Amino acid sequence: MDWLNSAAPAIASAFAAFGVVTGAVFSYRQVKRKSDTDERIATAQVRATTEATEGQTYVEAMKTVTAGFSSLLDQQRGMLDQQKVLLDQERTMHALTVDRVTTLEAGHLELTREVRQLQEEQRKDRRWKAAALEYIRDLRGLVARSLGRPAPDPPEEIAADLNDGGR
Numbered sequence: 692m693d694w695l696n697s698a699a700p701a702i703a704s705a706f707a708a709f710g711v712v713t714g715a716v717f718s719y720r721q722v723k724r725k726s727d728t729d730e731r732i733a734t735a736q737v738r739a740t741t742e743a744t745e746g747q748t749y750v751e752a753m754k755t756v757t758a759g760f761s762s763l764l765d766q767q768r769g770m771l772d773q774q775k776v777l778l779d780q781e782r783t784m785h786a787l788t789v790d791r792v793t794t795l796e797a798g799h800l801e802l803t804r805e806v807r808q809l810q811e812e813q814r815k816d817r818r819w820k821a822a823a824l825e826y827i828r829d830l831r832g833l834v835a836r837s838l839g840r841p842a843p844d845p846p847e848e849i850a851a852d853l854n855d856g857g858r
Contacts, residue, residue, distance in 0.1 A: 700838065703834070703837050703838065704834075704838070707830065707831075707833075707834035707837075707838075707842065707843075708843070710827070710830040710834075711827065711830065711831070711834075711842075711843070711845065711846075714823060714824075714826060714827035714830065714849070715827075715845070715846050715848065715849050717823045718820065718823055718824070718827070718848070718849045718852060719848065719849075721816055721819055721820040721823060722820075724812075724816050725813065725816050725817075725820075728809055728812050728813050728816065729813075731809055732806060732809045732810070732813075735802055735805050735806055735809065736806070738802065739799065739802045739806075742795065742798055742799070742802075743799070746792075746795045749791060749795075750792075753784070753788045756784060757781075757784070760777060760780070760781045760784070763777060820852075824849075824852055824853060827845070827849070827853060828853060831845070831853075
């Protein structure tokens, strides 16, 4: 049993180093997830902005087309057959416009849902990071108390998070 007592500081140091390395791995994964989430949110926002701009351009184009049809109908009101053809065309364009607006609205709702989902993932990642940093701090304190000297400095990748409270 004496060998176990003499090996205790080395074993404690090994477990502490393992804990710090594990914490660093968890911290790296969390930061990577956050950056991936931020990238997906930015992509979704760019896509939403592009689709909204295209939708607005399309609506303006449809207003112009509709105004053109109205003018043409006024000019050709006396000819019943031509008026019927133009009305059929106008109905078709209106149906297409309604279909496209419906599609744009559905796309917008889907993007909104995705953004909300990504925001929730971000909130979960932040909570996870805070818990991981607190766990690492506790392990460092335990190492310092059990060895009777300060814990080893954390790797530079996570040192700033540990020193500033993980914010």
